[in-house]
Amino acid sequence: MxxxxxxxxxxxxxxxxxxxxxxxxxxxxxxxxxxxxxxxxxxxxxxxxxxxxxxxxxxxxxxxxxxxxxxxxxxxxxxxxxxxxxxxxxxxxxxxxxxxxxxxxxxxxxxxxxxxxxxxxGADTSAATVNWAMAELARNPRVTKKAQDEVRTFAGKNGIVTEDEIVRLQYLKMVVKETLRLHPPAALLLPRETTSHFRINGYDILPKTLIQINVWAISRDPRYWKNAEEFFPERFSDSSIDFKGQHCEFLPFGGGRRSCPGMYLATRTVELALANLLHCFDWKLPFGMKGKDIDMEEAAGPSLTISKKTALHLVPVDRVPRSLEDHMK
Known part of the structure; x- marks a missing residue:
């Protein structure tokens, strides 16, 4: 692009x-x-x-x-x-x-x-988010079914999900939000530098101090999130909380003047990729694995993007096109 x-x-x-x-x-x-x-x-x-x-x-x-x-x-x-x-x-x-x-x-x-x-x-972060989303869906069949039913009911009539159809997929958007909450692509936002003196928790923070913001810890803080470690997209159904930088408990793209300028392109890309993966295939775990067997440990190392330590292995199963299925019935 x-x-x-x-x-x-x-x-x-x-x-x-x-x-x-x-x-x-x-x-x-x-x-x-x-x-x-x-x-x-x-x-x-x-x-x-x-x-x-x-x-x-x-x-x-x-x-x-x-x-x-x-x-x-x-x-x-x-x-x-x-x-x-x-x-x-x-x-x-x-x-x-x-x-x-x-x-x-x-x-x-x-x-x-x-x-x-x-x-x-723009590249590695979006790919990592799709990977985390598929891993969470594989561990949560209830969520997968609900997201797949929505995608296959309201989009993809011509074989693939298009950008124009994404707006109809409200539950899918919640799945992406919940993925970004539990697995923000960058655990530490880009470093900030203070412009003036202030005090926080009794500490004096001087001008030109380098500040690292741990959004990974913030988005899993039980003071702000009920059942913070659980993957539960419905938490966003009746909530005004969004990732646009206005809610300090949810900042996967940062906030203020240094928020990510590619926020909308990134979310649209992830939503489109995820919608088509769910629309075109049914996904199964290999070798008799169960969802609880998926290793969700994060890779250690200096990379700026948080990725899975072990590769995600899923088996795609071609689904019968809806029109042919209906004709057979």
Whole structure:
């Protein structure tokens, strides 16, 4: 959606290399850099541990990828499959037209920075959320049946669920909300920096203090959530609580000026993927497994995105198309 190309058949990189690059970048970004805490001497430690070199290598690869993407969009002879402007096209137009972008003109490096944010923040997080949602559904047959019945009743009449039909799937939206509550893609939001002095719980917080917000702990706090560890989408049925940054007990996308700008695109992508998985297939556990046997432990490590420690294995079963089923009856 950002680059206007499918990497499955792209000349840039294939899917496997792209995924490897993405995961390596996320791991490096989540790693402990001594230079961030000890600016004058920490860089020596980072070089001795090899972390600095690892950072340089992965971002050199990313820079090469983004350079290829930009050059492809600047090519006047490139094949266009539609008349849409992709995000890269919009950024290049802003640069050519010299439109003010933030504090000054948009440079090529600035375009690469925006593309990198989209690439790193938008792909792995959405995939992890769909994975967690399917794991929770596999452990909760009642919820699965209710979500599947809704999807198959109100959407997918032409074989797949479309974007226009998502608005009808209110229970599915609750399933996604509950998944984001229990499994926020980023347990710690992007770091904040205080702008003024304040006191909290008797502690003086000085200006320019780095603040880490643990949304994983907040969204499981029993003071704010009844049966906080239970996967229960219905908790949102008569609730005004949403993830748009107005409710401090539910902040998977953050809040304020540094909330995630891709919030709506992310939720729509997850909802669409999940709706089609539920619409097109019935899902079973392999080898006689039961829902309680699914390991829900989170992977340890420096990656910014929380993913399952063990891969989720489910068996998709083709369902008989509704029209054929009705005809047979």
């Amino acid at each position: 950002a680059f206007g190309t499918s990497f499955q058949k792209s000349a840039f990189h294939d899917n496997d290399r792209l995924e490897e690059m993405l995961r390596e970048a996320m791991v490096v970004l989540g790693s402990f850099f001594a230079s961030e805490y000890f600016p004058y001497v920490g860089w020596i430690v980072d070089r001795l541990t090899g972390l600095h070199g690892r950072l340089e290598r992965v971002f050199h690869k990313l820079d090469g990828l983004f350079e290829q993407v930009i050059d492809a969009h600047l090519n006047p002879g490139r094949q266009r499959h539609d008349e849409f402007e992709y995000i890269v096209d919009v950024l290049l137009r802003i640069q050519v037209d010299k439109i003010e972008f933030g504090e000054g003109p948009l440079t090529k490096d600035g375009i690469k920075a925006v593309i990198m944010d989209l690439f790193l923040a």
